[in-house]
Amino acid sequence: MNGLNVTAIFGENVFGDSVMQDRLPKDIYKQVQLTIKNGKKLDINVANVVANAMKDWAVEKGATHFTHWFQPMTGITAEKHDSFISPVDVGKVIMEFSGKELVQGEPDASSFPSGGLRATFEARGYTAWDPSSYAFIKDGVLCIPTAFCSYSGEALDKKTPLLRSMEAINKQALRVLKLFGRDDVTSVRTTVGAEQEYFLIDKDIYDKRKDLIYTGRTLFGAKPPKGQDLDDHYFGVIKPQVQSFMKELNEELWKLGILAKTEHNEVAPAQHEMAPVFTTTNIAVDHNQLTMELMQKIAKKHDMVCLLHEKPFAGVNGSGKHNNWSISTNTGLNLLEPGDTPYENAQFLLFLCAVIKAVDDYQDLLRISVATAGNDHRLGANEAPPAIVSIYIGEELSAILEAIETGTPYGGTEKEMLKVGVKILPKFPKDTTDRNRTSPFAFTGNKFEFRMLGSSISLSGPNVVLNTIVAESLKQFADILEPADDFDQALESLIKETIKEHKRILFNGNGYDESWIEEAGKRGLLNLKSTPDALPYFLHKKNVDLFTSHKVFTKEEMESRYEILMENYCKVINIEALTMIEMVKKEILPAVSAFSKELSDALLAKKNIAEDISCQYEDSLIHKLSAMLSCAYDKVSLLEKDTVDAKDMTDITEMGHYYREKVFADMAELRIVIDELETITAKTYWPYPSYGHLLFGIR
Ligand code: ADP
Ligand code: MG
Numbered sequence: 021m022n023g024l025n026v027t028a029i030f031g032e033n034v035f036g037d038s039v040m041q042d043r044l045p046k047d048i049y050k051q052v053q054l055t056i057k058n059g060k061k062l063d064i065n066v067a068n069v070v071a072n073a074m075k076d077w078a079v080e081k082g083a084t085h086f087t088h089w090f091q092p093m094t095g096i097t098a099e100k101h102d103s104f105i106s107p108v109d110v111g112k113v114i115m116e117f118s119g120k121e122l123v124q125g126e127p128d129a130s131s132f133p134s135g136g137l138r139a140t141f142e143a144r145g146y147t148a149w150d151p152s153s154y155a156f157i158k159d160g161v162l163c164i165p166t167a168f169c170s171y172s173g174e175a176l177d178k179k180t181p182l183l184r185s186m187e188a189i190n191k192q193a194l195r196v197l198k199l200f201g202r203d204d205v206t207s208v209r210t211t212v213g214a215e216q217e218y219f220l221i222d223k224d225i226y227d228k229r230k231d232l233i234y235t236g237r238t239l240f241g242a243k244p245p246k247g248q249d250l251d252d253h254y255f256g257v258i259k260p261q262v263q264s265f266m267k268e269l270n271e272e273l274w275k276l277g278i279l280a281k282t283e284h285n286e287v288a289p290a291q292h293e294m295a296p297v298f299t300t301t302n303i304a305v306d307h308n309q310l311t312m313e314l315m316q317k318i319a320k321k322h323d324m325v326c327l328l329h330e331k332p333f334a335g336v337n338g339s340g341k342h343n344n345w346s347i348s349t350n351t352g353l354n355l356l357e358p359g360d361t362p363y364e365n366a367q368f369l370l371f372l373c374a375v376i377k378a379v380d381d382y383q384d385l386l387r388i389s390v391a392t393a394g395n396d397h398r399l400g401a402n403e404a405p406p407a408i409v410s411i412y413i414g415e416e417l418s419a420i421l422e423a424i425e426t427g428t429p430y431g432g433t434e435k436e437m438l439k440v441g442v443k444i445l446p447k448f449p450k451d452t453t454d455r456n457r458t459s460p461f462a463f464t465g466n467k468f469e470f471r472m473l474g475s476s477i478s479l480s481g482p483n484v485v486l487n488t489i490v491a492e493s494l495k496q497f498a499d500i501l502e503p504a505d506d507f508d509q510a511l512e513s514l515i516k517e518t519i520k521e522h523k524r525i526l527f528n529g530n531g532y533d534e535s536w537i538e539e540a541g542k543r544g545l546l547n548l549k550s551t552p553d554a555l556p557y558f559l560h561k562k563n564v565d566l567f568t569s570h571k572v573f574t575k576e577e578m579e580s581r582y583e584i585l586m587e588n589y590c591k592v593i594n595i596e597a598l599t600m601i602e603m604v605k606k607e608i609l610p611a612v613s614a615f616s617k618e619l620s621d622a623l624l625a626k627k628n629i630a631e632d633i634s635c636q637y638e639d640s641l642i643h644k645l646s647a648m649l650s651c652a653y654d655k656v657s658l659l660e661k662d663t664v665d666a667k668d669m670t671d672i673t674e675m676g677h678y679y680r681e682k683v684f685a686d687m688a689e690l691r692i693v694i695d696e697l698e699t700i701t702a703k704t705y706w707p708y709p710s711y712g713h714l715l716f717g718i719r
Contacts, residue, residue, distance in 0.1 A: 024271065031277035033081065035074055035155040035162075043073045056151045057207075067119025074155055075104055075117035078162040086117060088125035088147040089163035091178040092132040093584050095478050097309050098168075100127050101161055122164060123149050132168075133587070134176055135580030145170050150179060153306050156276050165306055174577050178480035181572050182302055185487035186210060188570040192494035193347060193355070196374075199501050200367050205349040210487055211467075213298030214308050217339035217475050218315055219290050219327040220262055222717035225709045226325040234599045235592075236329035236476075237394070240608075240691055242698040243335050244712035248288045256285045261719050262292065265322040269294070272314050278307045288336040289715040298344060298467075301487070305479045308341075312476070324718065330474035331397035333711060334691075338398045339475035343482055346467035347371065347490070357466040366511060369424075373518040374497060375468060376411060378489035379461055380525035382566070383409040383546045384557035385489060386461070386472070389482040391551040391585070393592040395474035400549045403532075405460035405471050408540045408547045410527040412459030418528060425519040458531035488572050495570075551589045552676035558582050586676045590666070593679040593687075597663045600687055604656045604694060607707040609649060612697055615705040616645045644700065652693045659686040 040049055048069045054060045062070075078086070087099040104115040125147040132145070145168055153165035168177035175181050186209060193208040226232050231239040258266065266283050273280040279297035286293050294315075296307065312328055319326035331338035347355040355371045358364075379386060386409050390399070400407030413421070423430035456462060460472045473482055497514060504510030524543040529536060540547060548554035557563065559582055567573040573581070623638040662682045669675040698706055709717075 030274045033157040033275045034277040067123050071117045071119045071122035083162045086162040088166040090166045090168040133584045135583035145176050181484045182480045184572045185484045188491040189487045192491045195498035207350045210301045211298045212301045212304035213344040215295040215342040217293045220324045223323045225717045235596050237332045239600050240694045241711045242695045253289045254287045269318050308479050328476040330394035341473040343470040374493035377522050378493045380522040382489040385485045387548045387554045389485040390472040391554040396550050406531045412456045412462040421519050552680045586672045590679050611705045611707050655690040
C-alpha cells in the first residue's frame with residue numbers, strides 16, 4: 021500500500037512562512053515578518069508584492085477566486101468570493117490581485133448581526149487582513165483571514181476582541197515576568213488545544229428528520245432499548261465508514277496546516293472526538309472553525325451527517341469541546357508548568373494564583389462565555405460539567421496551597437515549612453493525571469482544561485474571557501509587586517492572601533453530586549442554570565470595567581453583544597418550537613389518528629364476526645391513543661399560543677426569560693406525550709426514524 025506522505029502534504033494549502041521565504045524578495049519578507057510579529061502596518065507597495073506572490077501561488081494550486089474569510093457574530097465563518105480575473109483587451113482576461121484587495125475588503129455586511137452597532141444607513145463594515153494567521157486555499161478559493169469592523173472601528177466579529185485580549189494578557193504578563201528578572205522574554209501568548217466532540221449519523225436517516233434538518237437536534241424520540249448503557253462504544257473499534265471519513269478529514273486538515281492528532285470513539289453511540297496539537301490561541305480558533313466546517317462537508321461525502329449540536333439526542337451524552345489553555349513565552353517557557361528551581365516554582369505559583377483569582381472573580385463571565393440554547397441541555401443537566409464554575413487542582417497541589425496559606429509544614433516523612441521564593445520550597449510533583457472528569461475547569465499538570473464549552477461554539481468567546489480575566493489578575497499582582505521593597509516578602513504574602521481569598525473556588529470532588537450544589541451555594545458560588553439567567557451578568561459594572569479597562573470591548577460593543585446573544589437564544593428556541601408544532605400537527609397527530617382508525621376498523625370487523633370476541637388489545641389501545649391524542653393536541657395548542665405571544669415582547673431580557681420559562685417548558689411537556697405515543701404507535705405509522713435507527717445506523 022502506498023502510504024500517505026504526511027510531512028509532504030502538511031500545510032501544502034497554506035501560504036505559510038516557508039512559502040513566503042521562497043516566494044518573497046528578502047526585504048519584503050522581512051517587512052511582512054515585522055507586521056506579523058509587531059503588528060506594524062503594511063506599506064501598500066509591500067502589500068502589492070505580497071498579494072501578487074500569493075495570487076501566483078494560489079493560481080498554481082488551481083485557485084480561481086479569493087475571499088476575505090471572517091468570523092461574524094453568527095459564530096460561523098463568512099466568505100464572499102471574488103475571482104482574480106481582470107479584463108484586458110476585448111475578450112481576454114488576466115489573473116490579478118492587488119495589495120489593496122489583500123489588506124482591506126468591504127463585504128456588503130448589512131445582514132450580519134450587529135446588535136444595533138451599525139445603523140443601516142452605514143451598513144458597510146470592512147474586513148482587514150490579520151497577518152498573524154496565514155492565508156490558505158479551500159475549495160479553489162484563496163482565503164485571507166481577516167477581522168471585521170464597522171467604519172467607526174467597533175468590532176463586529178469574534179476575531180477582533182480575541183486579538184485585543186491576547187494583547188492585554190501579553191502586556192500584563194510581561195510586567196510580572198520582568199519582576200522575576202526575565203528580561204529575555206519579549207512576548208507572551210496564550211495557547212489552546214481544543215478537543216472536539218461530534219456525532220456521525222446516516223445521511224438517509226437524517227433526511228427523514230425535520231427536527232435535525234431545522235434545529236440540529238432531535239425534538240422528539242423515545243429511548244431505544246439500548247443506549248450508552250454498556251459503555252461499549254468508548255474507545256471501541258472504529259467502523260469502516262467512520263474510519264474512511266476520519267482518514268479524509270485528517271488529510272484535509274493536515275493540508276491546511278492543522279495539527280490533527282488524536283481520534284477516537286466517545287461514550288455515546290455514534291459519537292466521536294478529534295483533538296489537535298495545541299497552538300497559539302487565535303490560530304487555534306481559526307483552525308477549530310475550519311475543522312468544524314470540514315467535518316460537516318466531508319461527512320456528506322461519506323453518506324453521513326456530522327452533528328455538532330450540544331445535545332442531538334435526549335438520554336445519551338451530549339457533545340462538548342474541551343479548551344486546553346496555557347500561557348507561554350517567546351523563549352519557550354510554559355508559565356503554568358511547575359519548574360525545577362524554587363524561583364521557577366514561585367513564579368509558577370503566582371501564575372497559578374492569577375488563574376484561581378480570575379476564575380473566582382469572574383465566574384459569571386466564564387459561564388456566559390459558554391451560554392447557548394444548545395449548551396443549556398448539558399450544563400447543570402446532570403451531565404458533562406455542572407453550571408457552577410469551580411477549579412480542580414488535585415489533592416497534591418491543594419495540599420501545597422494549604423500549607424502555604426496556613427504556614428504549616430508540608431510533605432511526606434520529612435515535613436518542611438514552605439516559603440515562597442526561598443530555597444526550602446520543594447520541587448512540585450508533576451502530576452499530569454487528571455482523575456476528575458466532572459470538573460468544569462481542571463488543572464492538568466501544565467495547562468488548564470476548560471470543559472464547559474458546547475461542541476458547536478466558536479472558541480473565541482471563552483478565550484476572550486480567559487485571556488482578559490487572567491490579564492486583570494496579573495495587572496493587580498504587578499501593581500502590588502512593582503513598588504514593593506522586599507520582593508520575596510511581598511510575593512509570599514500576595515500568594516498567601518490570594519489563596520485565602522479565593523480558595524472557595526477550589527473543589528476536587530464530584531461536580532455532578534447533588535451535595536456539591538448545596539455546598540457551592542454555601543460558598544457563595546454562582547449557579548447560573550440557563551442562558552437567560554447568565555447573560556444579564558455580562559453588563560454588570562465590574563465586567564464592563566474589566567473589558568473596557570483592558571481595551572477588549574467598548575461599552576457599546578458589550579451592549580450590542582449582549583443583545584445579539586440574547587436574541588440568538590430567543591431565535592433558536594423559537595425555531596425549535598415552530599418545528600415541533602409543524603411536526604406534531606402535520607405528521608404525528610395525523611399518523612396516530614390513522615393508526616387508531618386502523619385499530620377501530622379491526623375492532624369493528626372482529627365484532628362483525630362475533631359480538632363476544634375479545635378485542636382487549638384494540639379496545640384499550642384505542643382508548644389510550646385517543647386520550648393521548650387529545651392531550652398532545654392541548655399541549656401543542658398551548659405551545660402555539662405562547663410562541664405567538666412572544667412576538668409581542670419588546671424587551672430582549674424579558675423575552676429571553678419568557679422563551680425559557682414558558683415556551684421551552686411547553687416544549688418539554690409536549691415532548692413527554694409525543695415520546696410516549698411513539699412507544700405505542702405501530703412502526704409503520706410513525707412518521708420518523710427511531711432513536712435506534714439514528715444511533716446505530718452507521719455500518
Ligand atoms: P488528554 O486530555 O486526552 O489526556 P492531553 O492532556 O495530552 O490529552 O492533551 C489534550 C489537549 O491539550 C491536546 O489538544 C493538547 O495539544 C493540549 N495541550 C497540551 N499542552 C498544552 C498547552 N501548553 N497549552 C494548550 N493546550 C495544550
Ligand atoms: Mg483532555
